[in-house]
Amino acid sequence: MxxxxxxxxxxxxxxxxxxxxxxxxxxxxxxxxxxxxxxxxxxxxxxxxxxxxxxxxxxxxxxxxxxxxxxxxxxxxxxxxxxxxxxxxxxxxxxxxxxxxxxxxxxxxxxxxxxxxxxxxxxxxxPRVVEMDYLLRKSDPLALHGAEHLERLVARYRCTALLARWYGAKILCIDSRNSAEKPVTSYPRGRPMPLGRGAIGRSVLAFLSRRQQLPVVRSLLDELAAVGFGHGEAEVLEALKRVRRAGVAVAFGEVTPGVVGIAAPLFDGGESPMGSFGLTISGSLVNGEAIDAISDDVRKAAADLSRTLTLSKGK
CATH class of the missing domain: 1.10.10.10 (Winged helix-like DNA-binding domain superfamily/Winged helix DNA-binding domain)
Incomplete structure:
Protein backbone atom coordinates (compact mmCIF):
# COMPACT_ATOMS: atom_id res chain seq x y z
CA MET A 1 0.00 0.00 0.00
CA PRO A 127 -1.35 15.68 57.54
CA ARG A 128 -0.04 17.43 54.42
CA VAL A 129 -3.60 17.31 53.07
CA VAL A 130 -4.81 19.24 56.14
CA GLU A 131 -2.00 21.78 55.73
CA MET A 132 -2.87 22.29 52.08
CA ASP A 133 -6.53 22.74 52.94
CA TYR A 134 -5.55 25.46 55.43
CA LEU A 135 -3.58 27.25 52.72
CA LEU A 136 -6.43 26.82 50.25
CA ARG A 137 -8.88 28.45 52.65
CA LYS A 138 -6.58 31.47 52.82
CA SER A 139 -6.03 31.74 49.07
CA ASP A 140 -9.13 30.45 47.23
CA PRO A 141 -10.83 33.46 45.55
CA LEU A 142 -14.20 31.71 45.67
CA ALA A 143 -14.07 31.30 49.45
CA LEU A 144 -12.51 34.71 50.08
CA HIS A 145 -14.89 36.73 47.92
CA GLY A 146 -17.92 34.54 48.56
CA ALA A 147 -17.93 34.78 52.36
CA GLU A 148 -19.74 38.13 52.51
CA HIS A 149 -22.46 36.85 50.19
CA LEU A 150 -22.97 33.78 52.38
CA GLU A 151 -23.22 35.96 55.48
CA ARG A 152 -25.74 38.25 53.83
CA LEU A 153 -27.95 35.36 52.77
CA VAL A 154 -28.07 33.65 56.17
CA ALA A 155 -28.75 37.00 57.85
CA ARG A 156 -31.84 37.42 55.70
CA TYR A 157 -33.20 33.86 55.74
CA ARG A 158 -33.11 30.97 58.22
CA CYS A 159 -31.13 28.74 55.92
CA THR A 160 -27.84 27.12 55.02
CA ALA A 161 -25.97 29.07 52.32
CA LEU A 162 -23.37 27.24 50.25
CA LEU A 163 -20.54 27.86 47.80
CA ALA A 164 -19.62 24.97 45.51
CA ARG A 165 -16.86 24.54 42.94
CA TRP A 166 -17.12 22.55 39.71
CA TYR A 167 -14.10 20.25 39.61
CA GLY A 168 -13.55 17.68 36.86
CA ALA A 169 -16.72 15.60 36.95
CA LYS A 170 -17.56 16.61 40.53
CA ILE A 171 -19.00 19.55 42.37
CA LEU A 172 -17.60 20.14 45.86
CA CYS A 173 -18.86 22.26 48.74
CA ILE A 174 -16.19 24.92 49.39
CA ASP A 175 -17.80 26.92 52.18
CA SER A 176 -21.12 27.33 53.96
CA ARG A 177 -22.91 29.33 56.65
CA ASN A 178 -25.93 28.39 58.78
CA SER A 179 -28.64 30.41 60.44
CA ALA A 180 -31.28 27.69 60.68
CA GLU A 181 -32.08 26.35 64.14
CA LYS A 182 -31.45 22.82 62.90
CA PRO A 183 -29.18 22.91 59.83
CA VAL A 184 -30.29 20.36 57.27
CA THR A 185 -27.44 20.35 54.77
CA SER A 186 -25.58 17.06 54.52
CA TYR A 187 -22.68 18.35 52.43
CA PRO A 188 -19.85 19.92 54.45
CA ARG A 189 -16.72 21.38 52.88
CA GLY A 190 -14.93 18.94 50.60
CA ARG A 191 -17.72 16.41 50.20
CA PRO A 192 -18.80 15.81 46.58
CA MET A 193 -22.37 16.86 45.88
CA PRO A 194 -24.78 15.03 43.54
CA LEU A 195 -25.09 16.24 39.97
CA GLY A 196 -28.39 14.54 39.26
CA ARG A 197 -30.20 15.65 42.41
CA GLY A 198 -30.58 19.09 43.93
CA ALA A 199 -30.31 22.69 42.78
CA ILE A 200 -26.53 23.11 43.17
CA GLY A 201 -25.57 20.46 40.63
CA ARG A 202 -28.38 21.37 38.27
CA SER A 203 -27.42 25.05 38.23
CA VAL A 204 -24.01 24.04 36.90
CA LEU A 205 -25.26 21.36 34.52
CA ALA A 206 -27.73 23.74 32.86
CA PHE A 207 -24.97 26.18 31.89
CA LEU A 208 -22.41 23.75 30.50
CA SER A 209 -21.76 23.74 26.77
CA ARG A 210 -23.65 21.05 24.86
CA ARG A 211 -20.39 19.13 24.34
CA GLN A 212 -19.79 19.05 28.10
CA GLN A 213 -23.43 18.61 29.00
CA LEU A 214 -24.48 15.63 26.88
CA PRO A 215 -22.23 12.90 28.33
CA VAL A 216 -23.10 13.98 31.88
CA VAL A 217 -26.83 14.07 31.14
CA ARG A 218 -26.72 10.64 29.51
CA SER A 219 -24.98 9.18 32.55
CA LEU A 220 -27.61 10.69 34.89
CA LEU A 221 -30.84 9.92 33.01
CA ASP A 222 -32.10 7.37 35.56
CA GLU A 223 -31.31 9.62 38.52
CA LEU A 224 -32.92 12.66 36.88
CA ALA A 225 -36.02 10.65 35.99
CA ALA A 226 -36.28 9.43 39.60
CA VAL A 227 -36.60 13.03 40.86
CA GLY A 228 -39.05 14.02 38.12
CA PHE A 229 -36.68 16.11 36.04
CA GLY A 230 -37.60 14.53 32.73
CA HIS A 231 -37.84 11.08 31.19
CA GLY A 232 -35.33 10.66 28.42
CA GLU A 233 -32.62 12.86 27.01
CA ALA A 234 -34.90 15.25 25.11
CA GLU A 235 -37.05 16.06 28.16
CA VAL A 236 -34.03 16.58 30.41
CA LEU A 237 -32.33 18.91 27.93
CA GLU A 238 -35.53 20.93 27.59
CA ALA A 239 -35.84 21.19 31.37
CA LEU A 240 -32.22 22.37 31.59
CA LYS A 241 -33.00 25.05 29.00
CA ARG A 242 -35.74 26.34 31.31
CA VAL A 243 -33.27 26.48 34.20
CA ARG A 244 -30.86 28.40 32.00
CA ARG A 245 -33.53 30.90 30.98
CA ALA A 246 -34.53 31.41 34.61
CA GLY A 247 -30.91 31.83 35.70
CA VAL A 248 -31.57 29.79 38.82
CA ALA A 249 -32.37 26.18 39.72
CA VAL A 250 -34.98 25.19 42.31
CA ALA A 251 -35.32 21.67 43.75
CA PHE A 252 -37.82 20.32 46.25
CA GLY A 253 -36.71 17.60 48.65
CA GLU A 254 -34.35 15.93 46.18
CA VAL A 255 -31.29 15.72 48.42
CA THR A 256 -32.87 16.03 51.87
CA PRO A 257 -36.62 15.39 52.38
CA GLY A 258 -38.60 18.51 53.24
CA VAL A 259 -35.85 20.87 52.13
CA VAL A 260 -35.95 23.36 49.23
CA GLY A 261 -32.72 24.06 47.36
CA ILE A 262 -32.16 27.21 45.27
CA ALA A 263 -28.92 27.85 43.37
CA ALA A 264 -27.39 29.90 40.56
CA PRO A 265 -24.18 29.36 38.56
CA LEU A 266 -20.91 31.18 39.18
CA PHE A 267 -18.48 32.31 36.48
CA ASP A 268 -14.96 33.67 36.62
CA GLY A 269 -14.58 34.92 33.06
CA GLY A 270 -14.99 31.63 31.20
CA GLU A 271 -17.93 30.45 29.14
CA SER A 272 -18.70 27.54 31.44
CA PRO A 273 -19.58 27.86 35.14
CA MET A 274 -16.84 27.30 37.68
CA GLY A 275 -19.21 26.73 40.57
CA SER A 276 -22.54 27.50 42.18
CA PHE A 277 -23.98 29.73 44.88
CA GLY A 278 -27.15 28.70 46.67
CA LEU A 279 -29.03 27.81 49.80
CA THR A 280 -31.14 25.13 51.39
CA ILE A 281 -34.14 26.02 53.52
CA SER A 282 -36.89 24.10 55.25
CA GLY A 283 -39.96 23.79 53.06
CA SER A 284 -42.12 24.71 56.05
CA LEU A 285 -40.62 28.23 56.02
CA VAL A 286 -41.38 29.15 52.41
CA ASN A 287 -44.22 29.39 49.93
CA GLY A 288 -44.21 30.15 46.23
CA GLU A 289 -43.82 33.89 46.75
CA ALA A 290 -40.94 33.43 49.18
CA ILE A 291 -39.19 31.03 46.81
CA ASP A 292 -39.42 33.64 44.04
CA ALA A 293 -37.94 36.30 46.32
CA ILE A 294 -35.11 34.03 47.47
CA SER A 295 -34.43 33.05 43.85
CA ASP A 296 -34.01 36.73 42.95
CA ASP A 297 -31.59 37.24 45.84
CA VAL A 298 -29.57 34.14 44.92
CA ARG A 299 -29.43 35.08 41.25
CA LYS A 300 -28.28 38.65 42.02
CA ALA A 301 -25.70 37.51 44.56
CA ALA A 302 -24.30 34.96 42.09
CA ALA A 303 -24.05 37.65 39.40
CA ASP A 304 -22.26 40.04 41.79
CA LEU A 305 -19.85 37.33 42.95
CA SER A 306 -19.20 36.27 39.34
CA ARG A 307 -18.21 39.83 38.44
CA THR A 308 -15.85 39.98 41.40
CA LEU A 309 -14.28 36.61 40.52
CA THR A 310 -13.83 37.67 36.90
CA LEU A 311 -12.13 40.92 37.91
CA SER A 312 -9.87 39.21 40.47
CA LYS A 313 -8.82 36.61 37.89
CA GLY A 314 -7.90 39.35 35.42
CA LYS A 315 -5.50 41.04 37.83
Missing part, protein backbone atom coordinates in the same frame (compact mmCIF):
# COMPACT_ATOMS: atom_id res chain seq x y z
CA UNK A 2 1.42 3.42 -1.00
CA UNK A 3 1.08 6.23 1.49
CA UNK A 4 -0.60 9.40 0.10
CA UNK A 5 1.75 12.34 -0.58
CA UNK A 6 -0.41 15.44 0.08
CA UNK A 7 0.74 17.11 3.35
CA UNK A 8 -2.84 17.29 4.64
CA UNK A 9 -3.56 13.69 3.73
CA UNK A 10 -0.20 12.64 5.17
CA UNK A 11 -1.17 14.30 8.44
CA UNK A 12 -4.54 12.54 8.50
CA UNK A 13 -2.86 9.27 7.56
CA UNK A 14 -0.36 9.68 10.41
CA UNK A 15 -3.18 10.35 12.86
CA UNK A 16 -4.99 7.24 11.62
CA UNK A 17 -1.86 5.11 12.08
CA UNK A 18 -1.40 6.57 15.56
CA UNK A 19 -5.04 5.84 16.45
CA UNK A 20 -4.70 2.23 15.28
CA UNK A 21 -1.55 1.85 17.35
CA UNK A 22 -3.23 3.30 20.42
CA UNK A 23 -6.23 0.99 19.93
CA UNK A 24 -4.07 -2.10 19.71
CA UNK A 25 -2.01 -0.97 22.69
CA UNK A 26 -5.19 -0.30 24.70
CA UNK A 27 -6.55 -3.74 23.79
CA UNK A 28 -3.32 -5.36 24.90
CA UNK A 29 -3.30 -3.45 28.17
CA UNK A 30 -6.98 -4.24 28.79
CA UNK A 31 -6.28 -7.96 28.42
CA UNK A 32 -3.67 -7.81 31.18
CA UNK A 33 -5.64 -5.71 33.66
CA UNK A 34 -6.83 -7.26 36.93
CA UNK A 35 -10.63 -7.68 37.25
CA UNK A 36 -10.84 -4.94 39.91
CA UNK A 37 -9.34 -2.36 37.57
CA UNK A 38 -11.55 -3.40 34.65
CA UNK A 39 -14.58 -3.05 36.92
CA UNK A 40 -13.38 0.40 38.00
CA UNK A 41 -13.21 1.64 34.41
CA UNK A 42 -16.60 0.20 33.44
CA UNK A 43 -18.20 1.78 36.52
CA UNK A 44 -16.69 5.15 35.62
CA UNK A 45 -17.89 4.78 32.03
CA UNK A 46 -21.47 4.14 33.16
CA UNK A 47 -21.39 7.08 35.59
CA UNK A 48 -19.74 9.72 33.39
CA UNK A 49 -20.78 8.69 29.87
CA UNK A 50 -18.69 7.56 26.89
CA UNK A 51 -17.07 10.92 26.09
CA UNK A 52 -15.91 11.50 29.63
CA UNK A 53 -14.89 7.88 29.96
CA UNK A 54 -12.72 8.13 26.87
CA UNK A 55 -11.05 11.28 28.14
CA UNK A 56 -10.34 9.69 31.50
CA UNK A 57 -9.71 6.22 30.16
CA UNK A 58 -5.99 6.76 29.80
CA UNK A 59 -5.78 7.74 33.45
CA UNK A 60 -7.89 4.86 34.73
CA UNK A 61 -6.39 2.18 32.49
CA UNK A 62 -2.88 3.65 32.81
CA UNK A 63 -2.38 3.23 29.06
CA UNK A 64 -0.03 6.24 28.65
CA UNK A 65 1.09 5.83 32.24
CA UNK A 66 4.75 6.18 31.46
CA UNK A 67 4.32 9.52 33.22
CA UNK A 68 5.37 8.81 36.80
CA UNK A 69 3.52 11.86 38.10
CA UNK A 70 0.21 10.58 36.72
CA UNK A 71 0.86 7.17 38.21
CA UNK A 72 1.69 8.48 41.66
CA UNK A 73 -1.34 10.79 41.64
CA UNK A 74 -3.50 7.78 40.77
CA UNK A 75 -2.59 6.36 44.19
CA UNK A 76 -4.24 9.37 45.84
CA UNK A 77 -7.28 9.09 43.56
CA UNK A 78 -8.37 5.77 45.06
CA UNK A 79 -9.14 7.33 48.46
CA UNK A 80 -12.84 8.10 48.78
CA UNK A 81 -15.43 8.52 51.51
CA UNK A 82 -16.28 4.84 51.03
CA UNK A 83 -12.63 3.70 51.07
CA UNK A 84 -10.53 5.67 53.55
CA UNK A 85 -7.84 3.01 54.03
CA UNK A 86 -5.97 0.85 51.54
CA UNK A 87 -3.44 -1.91 52.09
CA UNK A 88 -0.55 -2.27 49.63
CA UNK A 89 -2.08 -5.49 48.32
CA UNK A 90 -5.39 -3.74 47.63
CA UNK A 91 -3.59 -0.89 45.89
CA UNK A 92 -1.66 -3.28 43.67
CA UNK A 93 -4.89 -5.09 42.74
CA UNK A 94 -6.73 -1.84 41.98
CA UNK A 95 -3.98 0.04 40.16
CA UNK A 96 -2.11 -2.83 38.55
CA UNK A 97 1.29 -1.62 39.77
CA UNK A 98 4.13 -3.99 40.56
CA UNK A 99 5.18 -4.28 44.19
CA UNK A 100 8.51 -2.41 43.75
CA UNK A 101 6.80 0.42 41.86
CA UNK A 102 3.99 0.77 44.37
CA UNK A 103 6.33 0.77 47.37
CA UNK A 104 8.48 3.42 45.71
CA UNK A 105 5.41 5.63 45.25
CA UNK A 106 4.19 4.97 48.80
CA UNK A 107 7.60 5.94 50.18
CA UNK A 108 7.48 9.25 48.27
CA UNK A 109 3.92 9.99 49.40
CA UNK A 110 4.75 9.15 53.02
CA UNK A 111 7.85 11.34 53.03
CA UNK A 112 5.81 14.25 51.65
CA UNK A 113 3.13 13.79 54.33
CA UNK A 114 0.39 13.02 51.81
CA UNK A 115 -0.03 9.48 53.17
CA UNK A 116 0.53 7.87 56.58
CA UNK A 117 0.61 4.20 57.48
CA UNK A 118 -1.66 2.84 60.20
CA UNK A 119 -0.79 0.15 62.71
CA UNK A 120 -2.80 -2.30 60.61
CA UNK A 121 -0.43 -1.77 57.69
CA UNK A 122 -3.00 0.14 55.69
CA UNK A 123 -2.45 3.65 54.34
CA UNK A 124 -4.60 6.74 54.88
CA UNK A 125 -4.35 10.37 53.83
CA UNK A 126 -1.76 12.32 55.77
Missing amino acids: LAPRSPIILSVFAKWVEAVAVFHNAAAVWATLPPVQKSRFMRFSRQQGPLSASSYGSKILNIPASNSLERILAVLDVFTEDRLEWTPEELMASLGYSRPTLYRYLKTLKESGLLVSASSGAFTLG
Whole structure:
Protein backbone atom coordinates (compact mmCIF):
# COMPACT_ATOMS: atom_id res chain seq x y z
CA MET A 1 0.00 0.00 0.00
CA LEU A 2 1.42 3.42 -1.00
CA ALA A 3 1.08 6.23 1.49
CA PRO A 4 -0.60 9.40 0.10
CA ARG A 5 1.75 12.34 -0.58
CA SER A 6 -0.41 15.44 0.08
CA PRO A 7 0.74 17.11 3.35
CA ILE A 8 -2.84 17.29 4.64
CA ILE A 9 -3.56 13.69 3.73
CA LEU A 10 -0.20 12.64 5.17
CA SER A 11 -1.17 14.30 8.44
CA VAL A 12 -4.54 12.54 8.50
CA PHE A 13 -2.86 9.27 7.56
CA ALA A 14 -0.36 9.68 10.41
CA LYS A 15 -3.18 10.35 12.86
CA TRP A 16 -4.99 7.24 11.62
CA VAL A 17 -1.86 5.11 12.08
CA GLU A 18 -1.40 6.57 15.56
CA ALA A 19 -5.04 5.84 16.45
CA VAL A 20 -4.70 2.23 15.28
CA ALA A 21 -1.55 1.85 17.35
CA VAL A 22 -3.23 3.30 20.42
CA PHE A 23 -6.23 0.99 19.93
CA HIS A 24 -4.07 -2.10 19.71
CA ASN A 25 -2.01 -0.97 22.69
CA ALA A 26 -5.19 -0.30 24.70
CA ALA A 27 -6.55 -3.74 23.79
CA ALA A 28 -3.32 -5.36 24.90
CA VAL A 29 -3.30 -3.45 28.17
CA TRP A 30 -6.98 -4.24 28.79
CA ALA A 31 -6.28 -7.96 28.42
CA THR A 32 -3.67 -7.81 31.18
CA LEU A 33 -5.64 -5.71 33.66
CA PRO A 34 -6.83 -7.26 36.93
CA PRO A 35 -10.63 -7.68 37.25
CA VAL A 36 -10.84 -4.94 39.91
CA GLN A 37 -9.34 -2.36 37.57
CA LYS A 38 -11.55 -3.40 34.65
CA SER A 39 -14.58 -3.05 36.92
CA ARG A 40 -13.38 0.40 38.00
CA PHE A 41 -13.21 1.64 34.41
CA MET A 42 -16.60 0.20 33.44
CA ARG A 43 -18.20 1.78 36.52
CA PHE A 44 -16.69 5.15 35.62
CA SER A 45 -17.89 4.78 32.03
CA ARG A 46 -21.47 4.14 33.16
CA GLN A 47 -21.39 7.08 35.59
CA GLN A 48 -19.74 9.72 33.39
CA GLY A 49 -20.78 8.69 29.87
CA PRO A 50 -18.69 7.56 26.89
CA LEU A 51 -17.07 10.92 26.09
CA SER A 52 -15.91 11.50 29.63
CA ALA A 53 -14.89 7.88 29.96
CA SER A 54 -12.72 8.13 26.87
CA SER A 55 -11.05 11.28 28.14
CA TYR A 56 -10.34 9.69 31.50
CA GLY A 57 -9.71 6.22 30.16
CA SER A 58 -5.99 6.76 29.80
CA LYS A 59 -5.78 7.74 33.45
CA ILE A 60 -7.89 4.86 34.73
CA LEU A 61 -6.39 2.18 32.49
CA ASN A 62 -2.88 3.65 32.81
CA ILE A 63 -2.38 3.23 29.06
CA PRO A 64 -0.03 6.24 28.65
CA ALA A 65 1.09 5.83 32.24
CA SER A 66 4.75 6.18 31.46
CA ASN A 67 4.32 9.52 33.22
CA SER A 68 5.37 8.81 36.80
CA LEU A 69 3.52 11.86 38.10
CA GLU A 70 0.21 10.58 36.72
CA ARG A 71 0.86 7.17 38.21
CA ILE A 72 1.69 8.48 41.66
CA LEU A 73 -1.34 10.79 41.64
CA ALA A 74 -3.50 7.78 40.77
CA VAL A 75 -2.59 6.36 44.19
CA LEU A 76 -4.24 9.37 45.84
CA ASP A 77 -7.28 9.09 43.56
CA VAL A 78 -8.37 5.77 45.06
CA PHE A 79 -9.14 7.33 48.46
CA THR A 80 -12.84 8.10 48.78
CA GLU A 81 -15.43 8.52 51.51
CA ASP A 82 -16.28 4.84 51.03
CA ARG A 83 -12.63 3.70 51.07
CA LEU A 84 -10.53 5.67 53.55
CA GLU A 85 -7.84 3.01 54.03
CA TRP A 86 -5.97 0.85 51.54
CA THR A 87 -3.44 -1.91 52.09
CA PRO A 88 -0.55 -2.27 49.63
CA GLU A 89 -2.08 -5.49 48.32
CA GLU A 90 -5.39 -3.74 47.63
CA LEU A 91 -3.59 -0.89 45.89
CA MET A 92 -1.66 -3.28 43.67
CA ALA A 93 -4.89 -5.09 42.74
CA SER A 94 -6.73 -1.84 41.98
CA LEU A 95 -3.98 0.04 40.16
CA GLY A 96 -2.11 -2.83 38.55
CA TYR A 97 1.29 -1.62 39.77
CA SER A 98 4.13 -3.99 40.56
CA ARG A 99 5.18 -4.28 44.19
CA PRO A 100 8.51 -2.41 43.75
CA THR A 101 6.80 0.42 41.86
CA LEU A 102 3.99 0.77 44.37
CA TYR A 103 6.33 0.77 47.37
CA ARG A 104 8.48 3.42 45.71
CA TYR A 105 5.41 5.63 45.25
CA LEU A 106 4.19 4.97 48.80
CA LYS A 107 7.60 5.94 50.18
CA THR A 108 7.48 9.25 48.27
CA LEU A 109 3.92 9.99 49.40
CA LYS A 110 4.75 9.15 53.02
CA GLU A 111 7.85 11.34 53.03
CA SER A 112 5.81 14.25 51.65
CA GLY A 113 3.13 13.79 54.33
CA LEU A 114 0.39 13.02 51.81
CA LEU A 115 -0.03 9.48 53.17
CA VAL A 116 0.53 7.87 56.58
CA SER A 117 0.61 4.20 57.48
CA ALA A 118 -1.66 2.84 60.20
CA SER A 119 -0.79 0.15 62.71
CA SER A 120 -2.80 -2.30 60.61
CA GLY A 121 -0.43 -1.77 57.69
CA ALA A 122 -3.00 0.14 55.69
CA PHE A 123 -2.45 3.65 54.34
CA THR A 124 -4.60 6.74 54.88
CA LEU A 125 -4.35 10.37 53.83
CA GLY A 126 -1.76 12.32 55.77
CA PRO A 127 -1.35 15.68 57.54
CA ARG A 128 -0.04 17.43 54.42
CA VAL A 129 -3.60 17.31 53.07
CA VAL A 130 -4.81 19.24 56.14
CA GLU A 131 -2.00 21.78 55.73
CA MET A 132 -2.87 22.29 52.08
CA ASP A 133 -6.53 22.74 52.94
CA TYR A 134 -5.55 25.46 55.43
CA LEU A 135 -3.58 27.25 52.72
CA LEU A 136 -6.43 26.82 50.25
CA ARG A 137 -8.88 28.45 52.65
CA LYS A 138 -6.58 31.47 52.82
CA SER A 139 -6.03 31.74 49.07
CA ASP A 140 -9.13 30.45 47.23
CA PRO A 141 -10.83 33.46 45.55
CA LEU A 142 -14.20 31.71 45.67
CA ALA A 143 -14.07 31.30 49.45
CA LEU A 144 -12.51 34.71 50.08
CA HIS A 145 -14.89 36.73 47.92
CA GLY A 146 -17.92 34.54 48.56
CA ALA A 147 -17.93 34.78 52.36
CA GLU A 148 -19.74 38.13 52.51
CA HIS A 149 -22.46 36.85 50.19
CA LEU A 150 -22.97 33.78 52.38
CA GLU A 151 -23.22 35.96 55.48
CA ARG A 152 -25.74 38.25 53.83
CA LEU A 153 -27.95 35.36 52.77
CA VAL A 154 -28.07 33.65 56.17
CA ALA A 155 -28.75 37.00 57.85
CA ARG A 156 -31.84 37.42 55.70
CA TYR A 157 -33.20 33.86 55.74
CA ARG A 158 -33.11 30.97 58.22
CA CYS A 159 -31.13 28.74 55.92
CA THR A 160 -27.84 27.12 55.02
CA ALA A 161 -25.97 29.07 52.32
CA LEU A 162 -23.37 27.24 50.25
CA LEU A 163 -20.54 27.86 47.80
CA ALA A 164 -19.62 24.97 45.51
CA ARG A 165 -16.86 24.54 42.94
CA TRP A 166 -17.12 22.55 39.71
CA TYR A 167 -14.10 20.25 39.61
CA GLY A 168 -13.55 17.68 36.86
CA ALA A 169 -16.72 15.60 36.95
CA LYS A 170 -17.56 16.61 40.53
CA ILE A 171 -19.00 19.55 42.37
CA LEU A 172 -17.60 20.14 45.86
CA CYS A 173 -18.86 22.26 48.74
CA ILE A 174 -16.19 24.92 49.39
CA ASP A 175 -17.80 26.92 52.18
CA SER A 176 -21.12 27.33 53.96
CA ARG A 177 -22.91 29.33 56.65
CA ASN A 178 -25.93 28.39 58.78
CA SER A 179 -28.64 30.41 60.44
CA ALA A 180 -31.28 27.69 60.68
CA GLU A 181 -32.08 26.35 64.14
CA LYS A 182 -31.45 22.82 62.90
CA PRO A 183 -29.18 22.91 59.83
CA VAL A 184 -30.29 20.36 57.27
CA THR A 185 -27.44 20.35 54.77
CA SER A 186 -25.58 17.06 54.52
CA TYR A 187 -22.68 18.35 52.43
CA PRO A 188 -19.85 19.92 54.45
CA ARG A 189 -16.72 21.38 52.88
CA GLY A 190 -14.93 18.94 50.60
CA ARG A 191 -17.72 16.41 50.20
CA PRO A 192 -18.80 15.81 46.58
CA MET A 193 -22.37 16.86 45.88
CA PRO A 194 -24.78 15.03 43.54
CA LEU A 195 -25.09 16.24 39.97
CA GLY A 196 -28.39 14.54 39.26
CA ARG A 197 -30.20 15.65 42.41
CA GLY A 198 -30.58 19.09 43.93
CA ALA A 199 -30.31 22.69 42.78
CA ILE A 200 -26.53 23.11 43.17
CA GLY A 201 -25.57 20.46 40.63
CA ARG A 202 -28.38 21.37 38.27
CA SER A 203 -27.42 25.05 38.23
CA VAL A 204 -24.01 24.04 36.90
CA LEU A 205 -25.26 21.36 34.52
CA ALA A 206 -27.73 23.74 32.86
CA PHE A 207 -24.97 26.18 31.89
CA LEU A 208 -22.41 23.75 30.50
CA SER A 209 -21.76 23.74 26.77
CA ARG A 210 -23.65 21.05 24.86
CA ARG A 211 -20.39 19.13 24.34
CA GLN A 212 -19.79 19.05 28.10
CA GLN A 213 -23.43 18.61 29.00
CA LEU A 214 -24.48 15.63 26.88
CA PRO A 215 -22.23 12.90 28.33
CA VAL A 216 -23.10 13.98 31.88
CA VAL A 217 -26.83 14.07 31.14
CA ARG A 218 -26.72 10.64 29.51
CA SER A 219 -24.98 9.18 32.55
CA LEU A 220 -27.61 10.69 34.89
CA LEU A 221 -30.84 9.92 33.01
CA ASP A 222 -32.10 7.37 35.56
CA GLU A 223 -31.31 9.62 38.52
CA LEU A 224 -32.92 12.66 36.88
CA ALA A 225 -36.02 10.65 35.99
CA ALA A 226 -36.28 9.43 39.60
CA VAL A 227 -36.60 13.03 40.86
CA GLY A 228 -39.05 14.02 38.12
CA PHE A 229 -36.68 16.11 36.04
CA GLY A 230 -37.60 14.53 32.73
CA HIS A 231 -37.84 11.08 31.19
CA GLY A 232 -35.33 10.66 28.42
CA GLU A 233 -32.62 12.86 27.01
CA ALA A 234 -34.90 15.25 25.11
CA GLU A 235 -37.05 16.06 28.16
CA VAL A 236 -34.03 16.58 30.41
CA LEU A 237 -32.33 18.91 27.93
CA GLU A 238 -35.53 20.93 27.59
CA ALA A 239 -35.84 21.19 31.37
CA LEU A 240 -32.22 22.37 31.59
CA LYS A 241 -33.00 25.05 29.00
CA ARG A 242 -35.74 26.34 31.31
CA VAL A 243 -33.27 26.48 34.20
CA ARG A 244 -30.86 28.40 32.00
CA ARG A 245 -33.53 30.90 30.98
CA ALA A 246 -34.53 31.41 34.61
CA GLY A 247 -30.91 31.83 35.70
CA VAL A 248 -31.57 29.79 38.82
CA ALA A 249 -32.37 26.18 39.72
CA VAL A 250 -34.98 25.19 42.31
CA ALA A 251 -35.32 21.67 43.75
CA PHE A 252 -37.82 20.32 46.25
CA GLY A 253 -36.71 17.60 48.65
CA GLU A 254 -34.35 15.93 46.18
CA VAL A 255 -31.29 15.72 48.42
CA THR A 256 -32.87 16.03 51.87
CA PRO A 257 -36.62 15.39 52.38
CA GLY A 258 -38.60 18.51 53.24
CA VAL A 259 -35.85 20.87 52.13
CA VAL A 260 -35.95 23.36 49.23
CA GLY A 261 -32.72 24.06 47.36
CA ILE A 262 -32.16 27.21 45.27
CA ALA A 263 -28.92 27.85 43.37
CA ALA A 264 -27.39 29.90 40.56
CA PRO A 265 -24.18 29.36 38.56
CA LEU A 266 -20.91 31.18 39.18
CA PHE A 267 -18.48 32.31 36.48
CA ASP A 268 -14.96 33.67 36.62
CA GLY A 269 -14.58 34.92 33.06
CA GLY A 270 -14.99 31.63 31.20
CA GLU A 271 -17.93 30.45 29.14
CA SER A 272 -18.70 27.54 31.44
CA PRO A 273 -19.58 27.86 35.14
CA MET A 274 -16.84 27.30 37.68
CA GLY A 275 -19.21 26.73 40.57
CA SER A 276 -22.54 27.50 42.18
CA PHE A 277 -23.98 29.73 44.88
CA GLY A 278 -27.15 28.70 46.67
CA LEU A 279 -29.03 27.81 49.80
CA THR A 280 -31.14 25.13 51.39
CA ILE A 281 -34.14 26.02 53.52
CA SER A 282 -36.89 24.10 55.25
CA GLY A 283 -39.96 23.79 53.06
CA SER A 284 -42.12 24.71 56.05
CA LEU A 285 -40.62 28.23 56.02
CA VAL A 286 -41.38 29.15 52.41
CA ASN A 287 -44.22 29.39 49.93
CA GLY A 288 -44.21 30.15 46.23
CA GLU A 289 -43.82 33.89 46.75
CA ALA A 290 -40.94 33.43 49.18
CA ILE A 291 -39.19 31.03 46.81
CA ASP A 292 -39.42 33.64 44.04
CA ALA A 293 -37.94 36.30 46.32
CA ILE A 294 -35.11 34.03 47.47
CA SER A 295 -34.43 33.05 43.85
CA ASP A 296 -34.01 36.73 42.95
CA ASP A 297 -31.59 37.24 45.84
CA VAL A 298 -29.57 34.14 44.92
CA ARG A 299 -29.43 35.08 41.25
CA LYS A 300 -28.28 38.65 42.02
CA ALA A 301 -25.70 37.51 44.56
CA ALA A 302 -24.30 34.96 42.09
CA ALA A 303 -24.05 37.65 39.40
CA ASP A 304 -22.26 40.04 41.79
CA LEU A 305 -19.85 37.33 42.95
CA SER A 306 -19.20 36.27 39.34
CA ARG A 307 -18.21 39.83 38.44
CA THR A 308 -15.85 39.98 41.40
CA LEU A 309 -14.28 36.61 40.52
CA THR A 310 -13.83 37.67 36.90
CA LEU A 311 -12.13 40.92 37.91
CA SER A 312 -9.87 39.21 40.47
CA LYS A 313 -8.82 36.61 37.89
CA GLY A 314 -7.90 39.35 35.42
CA LYS A 315 -5.50 41.04 37.83
